[in-house]
Amino acid sequence: MQFLVRMDDITADMDWKRFTLIRDILDNYGIKALIGVVPECRDKNLSIDPVKENFWDIIKDLQKKGWVIAQHGTYHEYVTENSGLLGINPFSEFAGLSFDEQKKKIEYGKKRLEEHGIYTDIFMAPGHSYDENTLTALKELGFRAVTDGLYNKPYIYKDILCVPCRLNGSYDIKDFDTICIHSNTITDEQVEKLKFFLSKHCREAITFDVDSFADKAVSYSEDVKVFEAKALDLRMKKKGLGENPRIKWYLQLTDHKNKKIKLLKRVFFLPALFFYKSNN
Numbered sequence: 001m002q003f004l005v006r007m008d009d010i011t012a013d014m015d016w017k018r019f020t021l022i023r024d025i026l027d028n029y030g031i032k033a034l035i036g037v038v039p040e041c042r043d044k045n046l047s048i049d050p051v052k053e054n055f056w057d058i059i060k061d062l063q064k065k066g067w068v069i070a071q072h073g074t075y076h077e078y079v080t081e082n083s084g085l086l087g088i089n090p091f092s093e094f095a096g097l098s099f100d101e102q103k104k105k106i107e108y109g110k111k112r113l114e115e116h117g118i119y120t121d122i123f124m125a126p127g128h129s130y131d132e133n134t135l136t137a138l139k140e141l142g143f144r145a146v147t148d149g150l151y152n153k154p155y156i157y158k159d160i161l162c163v164p165c166r167l168n169g170s171y172d173i174k175d176f177d178t179i180c181i182h183s184n185t186i187t188d189e190q191v192e193k194l195k196f197f198l199s200k201h202c203r204e205a206i207t208f209d210v211d212s213f214a215d216k217a218v219s220y221s222e223d224v225k226v227f228e229a230k231a232l233d234l235r236m237k238k239k240g241l242g243e244n245p246r247i248k249w250y251l252q253l254t255d256h257k258n259k260k261i262k263l264l265k266r267v268f269f270l271p272a273l274f275f276y277k278s279n280n
Contacts, residue, residue, distance in 0.1 A: 001173050001174065001175065001176075001201070001204050002175075002176050002204055002205075003173050003176070003177050003179055003201070003204055003205055003206070004033075004034060004147075004163070004177075004178040004205070004206060004207070004208055005026060005031055005033040005034070005178070005179045005181065005205065006033060006034040006035070006036065006070075006124070006147055006178050006179070006180055006181065006208075007019075007022065007033050007034070007035045007036065007181045007182075007183055008072060008124065008180060008181070008182050009036065009038065009046050009072065009076070009182055009183070009184055010035045010036055010038065010059070010072065011037075011038050011041045011046050011047070011055075011076075012041075012051045012052050012053075012055035012056075013041075013046070013047045013048060013049055013050065013051045013052070014046060014048055014049065014183065015048040015049060015183060016048075016049050016052060017049075018183040018184065018186060019183045021183075022181060022183045022186070022191070022194075023062075025191070025194065025195055025198065026198075029198050029199075029205065030202070030205075031198070031202065031205045032065070032066040032067050032068065032207045033067055033068070033181075034067075034068045034069075034070055034122070034124075034147060034178075034207075034208040035059075035062065035067060035069060035070065036070045036071075036072030036124035036147075037059060037069055037070070037071065037072055037113065037118065038072045038073060038074075038076045039071060039072075039073075039074050039075075039108075039109035039110075039113050040074060040075055040108075040109065040112050041076050042076065042077045043075070043076040043077055046076060046184060048184055056116040056118070059118060060116075060117055060118065063118070066207065068120075068122065068207060068208040069113075069118055069122070070120055070122040070123060070147055070208075071106075071109055071110060071113055071122070071123050071124065071143075072124040072126060073093045073094070073109065073124070073125060074093065074105045074106060074108055074109030075093065075105075075109075076093065076126045077093055078091040078092060078093055078126065078127060079092070079093060079097070080092045080093075080094075080095060080096035080097060081096075082095035082129065082131065083095065083129055084096075084125070084128075084131045084134075085130060085131055086128055086129070086130075086148060086150060086228070086232065087232050088127070088128045088129065088235070089127040089128060089129055091127050091129065092125070092126070092127055092129035092130070092131075093105075093125070093126045093127070093129070094106075094125060094129065094130050094131070094133075094134045095125075095129045095130055095131040095134065096131065097133070098133065099133040099136060099137060102133050102134050102137045103137035103140065103141065106123070106134075106137050106138065106143075107137075107141055110141060121142060121143050121144040121145065121210065122143065122144070122145045122146070122147060122208065122210065123138050123143050123145070123146045123147075124146070124147045124148075125146065125148060128148050128165070130146065130148070132158060135157065135159075135160045138160055139158065139159050139160055144160065144161055144210050144214070145160065145161035145162070145163060145210045145213070145214075146160055146161070146162055146163070147163050147165055147178060147208070148162060148163070148164075148165050149162035149163060149164045149165065149166075149228070150164065150166050150227070150228040150231040150232055150235075151164055151224050151227050151228055151231075152164065152166075152174070152175040152176060152177075152227070153175060153176050153216070153217070153218060154176070154213040154214070154216065154217040154218075155217050155218045155219065155220050155224050156214070156217050156218070156219050156220060157220040161210060161213055161214050161217055162220075163178065163208070163213055164176060164177055164178060165177070165178035165180055166178070166231060166235075171193070171201075173201075173204075179194075181194070196258075253265075254269050
């Protein structure tokens with residue numbers, strides 16, 4: 001098992017208390033995260049704290065310490081209802097736009113980062129949504145990798161390295177995956193789960209390395225396509241169950257940071273599902 005840690009939605013006016021908390025936890029375990037920096041954020045939902053004037057100095061300092069920077073879109077502004085190649089979310093900053101529109105937008109974001117001394121060849125699409133035009137534009141602009149994919153190992157598609165990011169609220173890692181953290185919205189409970197997981201598995205954490213991953217990556221094939229389709233289907237089914245009030249109540253009732261205890265609780269409390277209405 002190997003895993004990466006990535007942090008999305010890094011802006012000058014993010015929730016700095018939460019960001020610092022997660023940064024310190026990762027530092028404690030010697031983990032160098034991949035952080036998605038929004039070049040020119042226009043998403044008001046990401047604006048939590050007053051703008052930190054030395055933001056770019058902080059980002060460059062993290063980069064010097066071994067943290068890896070990805071360009072997280074351009075404006076983090078959803079403008080289409082296209083779910084892109086992965087089909088995870090029905091909204092996108094890029095998927096569905098023409099090649100020229102996408103290239104122009106990505107190029108502007110790249111320029112904005114470079115004006116602040118940030119150079120990267122890794123792209124992080126807001127909402128995990130991008131299409132073939134996005135990948136072609138990224139290739140022409142010198143990007144080499146995207147931090148996304150639903151396969152169980154890195155693969156090459158359209159000459160771009162796709163590094164899996166399949167985790168969605170759990171830490172059930174079997175092969176290779178990326179833990180995706182949104183520090184603006186992470187809860188205290190989720191922080192504790194993260195700390196518990198890292199206390200057991202920090203030695204399996206690795207740093208995002210395009211060259212290393214590219215050397216081991218497989219080529220996109222029908223097998224990858226089928227695997228990703230099944231992974232998406234399972235993800236959507238879990239999401240549907242998680243939104244069911246009865247199931248949500250049961251999962252909260254039986255949750256525990258220890259996997260063995262959680263399994264025992266879920267077996268023991270299974271009959272409680274039939275009494276959900278009377279109990280609530």
